Amino acid sequence: MNRRKLLFLSGLILVLILLPWVFQAAYTRHILVMAVIYSFSALGLNVIFGCAGQTAFGLPAFFALGAYISSLLALKLGFPFSLCLLGTMVISAGFGFVIGYPCLQLRGIYFGITTMAFAQILYYVVSNWVELTRGPMGLVDIPPASLGFGDHFQFVFNGELRYYYLVLGACLLNLFFLARLMETRLGRGFVAIRENQDLSASIGIHPFWVKMVAFMLACMITSMGGSFYAHFVRFVSPIEFQWYFIGLTFIMVITGGIGTIWGPFIGGAIFTVLPEVFRAVETYRNILVGAVLILIVIFFPEGIMGKITQRRAKRPLPAMERKNA
Amino acid sequence: MWDTTVILAIQQIASGLVMGSMYALMSIGMMLILGIMTVINMAHGEFYMLGGFVSFFLMTQMGLPYLVSLPVSMVVVGGIGIVSERMTIRPLVGRPWYSTFLTTFGLSMILRDAAQIIWGVDPREIVSPFSHKRVVWGPVFLTQHRIFVFVAGVVVIGLLYLFIKKHKVGMAMRAIVRDREASALMGINLNAMNSFTFALGAGTAALAGALLGAIFNVLPSMGELPMVKGFAVVIMGGMGNVQGILFSGLILGVVESLAASFISLGFSDAIAFGILIVILLFKPAGLFGKRI
């Protein structure tokens, strides 16, 4: 990594670290935390959709799934937070495998719709298995996140400030991991499959298993976000599974910049913060958010990160072909 | 004598057919937009919703009779569709599919909010002239309105089918799906066709909304679920296959209806997707998948 990039990155991270000191109100800090938490969903989707090119419509449902799994591990089995988090990741990976196996037999939009179908079924199960999930009433009193050994050495992440640094740290770790991942054979495999699956097969990349790994990884990351959500908000209900959340996650990934590292994070931040910024004009809020969305899509073809990389490289990206309609 | 379960089943099948015809009507619009414009129209549910509201508005504020409000509503919403297309789809020619996926999503947010601002959140009622008259047919009770809905649905779908097959514009649509560039070279005005297709989709969705609005109430969020089911029906029925979509829609309506009464309401929503998964795993091109 060259000097300039390193400097820029350090600067960015510094800004992120200092943010809660600029915005000290609990309410604003709450938004900051939620922005980071929701961007996990975008991060996960980016792996399977942005990098590997598979439109997994149902993936964002793993956010809620992760929230539920983590809550249940804490409430029913009394796991400490770290185990809840770990357990969530492992169990989601398992779900990812089980769901991914049939879905990946299909390609393109059929794959996407089938994942969505599974997501809808999950929603139904969660809403109706009242003995386990209390149905629409949701799970309450989820213990806050804490790390520590035994009973004496617990550091509890109560309060927005502590939680912010917890999730920010986790998120940055993920970003680092993903950045390196995309340089491995596996990561390159994702991109190759996105660009041309048959050609990839012809040069030795095994499409099914590479896609499966991407999917499972996406599930893990997304559910991680869900876990953080559960232990912050401390209440989960089936509402999190709604369609809107799926669309929102796609918005975050695409406007941020598909396949980029920081893209989903930026998209996640924007589309969590924006609705809050517009809260002042409550009635027109969605109209404004919708309009901003449309404008971003029109004027930032490669997402916001795409525009930034374009300017930094000072080398014009070839104009998107404008076919003569 | 008829066994009560059987009576219930027949009753549910009948109302399922009604719902199914509307699913099919919605889906055909979506399918056309998807096939001809390569756009996943996330705002389709909102056109459905607007159809209901515009009809309501025309009846209550302008005193139009229900039957007149139907075509007028279609035209109005069709017009909204044309404007929307200009602003959210036209600028994105040549971009990947997810661009319009997002902008139509934004459009849906805007339309839904606008409806909420104009008409508020509370459900509104549309009174159809057929609403309260019942028809008894053997063991089955049906309101005249439901029969009207079903008939209207099938008739419109039939008209669409003939239009696509026989009319010059319909054939142009098929040509575009086959080969977009060649169509342009042959003198087909792609921009005009796009606007027309989108307006057609919006209009038919509006009709479905106005028809069903007299059965269920009209509210700003009513479009969400029908749109999702509409996509399921498109996949099940197969792209380009009007008959396939009609049948898939009807099947979905019936199965849902039966599931709702014999199992549970929540389950009936999930069942659409269960069916979808099963179908896709065994017949990846959809139940009736074939080319136009």
Added chain:
Amino acid sequence: MLETKGLTVAFGGLVAVNQVDLSVSPGEILGMIGPNGAGKTTFFNLLTGFLTPTSGRILFKGKDIGGLPPSRIASLGLCRTFQITSVFPGLTVWENLLTGTHCWTQTRFLDTLLRSRGYGEQRRAMEMQAGEILEFLRMEDQKHSRARNLSYGDQRRLEIGIALASRREFLLLDEPAAGMNPEETQTLSQVIRQIRDMGITIFLIEHHMQMVMGICDRIVVLNYGRKIAEGTPLEISRHPQVIEAYLGKEEEFA
């Protein structure tokens, strides 16, 4: 190196490839010609795992590869190009070539994660290979162009470049000269010869007679799924059955 024995594939009642026996020796350029619909691309699809044979065997370096998935066959050393140009459209030329090299790189996951020395070495090796091919194809000035924006001829060259980058010993080229003008075809012929000189065995399908006659060591002719002739270009150009098969077609013999 590659051998097929009685290779057959049938779809329902239609026998697309019918009892074809042939063999390709290491380091030679074998051409396959035949009228449209003779089954050539189907034959390639069988060799590369995109189709499973109904009967017969395919032996690559002595190993039976019939019915194996494409990625497995590729990892054994066979690589193909496609009739419709197949590149990685969104990636730049450079990235396309780098991706091609990925099959033989052995970088361990952990190495890349931690950017250890092993990673650096592998990376350099990949970049060197990609650089060499870039030079070889004479596409240096297009290094950062997106593949989808290249001209058709350039895309085809890139396609071959990707195949080269994967360091396969055996290359299957499906109509590499399709849609090329005479000048481009000339360049292509040269490139193919140079590839053979690197020690790679080449098996190609072509309609472009001049090219086929010019560069192939041997030619196999397919018609209606059956092999009707095999031999040197000279022998083939005189073969009565071949001439008959092509009678009335537009291709001319050099």
